[in-house]
Amino acid sequence: MTSSSEKETAAAPTAAELARNRALRETALSEARRNLILDAARSAFLELGLDGASLREIAKRAGYTPGAIYTYFANLEDIYGALLDESLQRLQKAVNSAEHAMAADSPPAARLRAVAYAFYAYYRDHPKDLDLGFYLFNGARPRGLTSEHNRRLNSQLMAALEPIRRTLEETGLAPDQAVLETTGIFAHIVGTLMLANTGRIRLFKQDPDTLFNRYLDTLLK
Numbered sequence: 001m002t003s004s005s006e007k008e009t010a011a012a013p014t015a016a017e018l019a020r021n022r023a024l025r026e027t028a029l030s031e032a033r034r035n036l037i038l039d040a041a042r043s044a045f046l047e048l049g050l051d052g053a054s055l056r057e058i059a060k061r062a063g064y065t066p067g068a069i070y071t072y073f074a075n076l077e078d079i080y081g082a083l084l085d086e087s088l089q090r091l092q093k094a095v096n097s098a099e100h101a102m103a104a105d106s107p108p109a110a111r112l113r114a115v116a117y118a119f120y121a122y123y124r125d126h127p128k129d130l131d132l133g134f135y136l137f138n139g140a141r142p143r144g145l146t147s148e149h150n151r152r153l154n155s156q157l158m159a160a161l162e163p164i165r166r167t168l169e170e171t172g173l174a175p176d177q178a179v180l181e182t183t184g185i186f187a188h189i190v191g192t193l194m195l196a197n198t199g200r201i202r203l204f205k206q207d208p209d210t211l212f213n214r215y216l217d218t219l220l221k
Helices: 004-011 015-052 056-060 077-103 108-125 127-133 148-168 175-198 200-204 209-218
Strands: none
Touching: 015 056, 015 077, 015 127, 056 077, 077 108, 077 127, 077 148, 108 127, 108 148, 108 175, 108 209, 127 175, 148 175, 175 200, 175 209
8 A cells, every 4th residue: 555655755746847837937927027018118119109218118117127128128129129020920810810711712802802801900900009010111211120120020011911912813913913902902001090090081081991991892893
């Protein structure tokens, strides 16, 4: 028979298990702190702009000292880049999910509408991500990012647009025309939502969803 002490010894975690559990707890805690910093940074960037937000301000909002932030991010640019990276990952996931939800034998026009609308709907439903992203999308001179950050984030943006470009080719467009129309769809999404988010669309008494669907109807004729 096994004694109670032997049972307790057998049930006790090994040193390796204890170390693994401790590492998991530390990883979870580190991730939670990192997310807290990013949440604070997001609010600071949106309220104060890229010039007004500082590491000190972000640390204050997160409840940390400025020095503590360096454990997770090297500088303000790294924080800003991380926010854009996460936003573009969520965007790409939304577009890919819309593409995968379509049946394999769906007409190309139906798939195009699905992926284009998913791109539009993501930024419609997350207007703060659009505001944040326009520090990146404002042309040839993105603010607050090195060329390395810029290249990587722009690659993510293009990856999110890729299902639209690919599906346009499936509708019969030549590659260069597919790129042209992808650019047009992106421009229409951005322009429509900028009007909606600033309230200027009320001058025209128009609904942004209706405008975008009408644009897609015209494109798919």
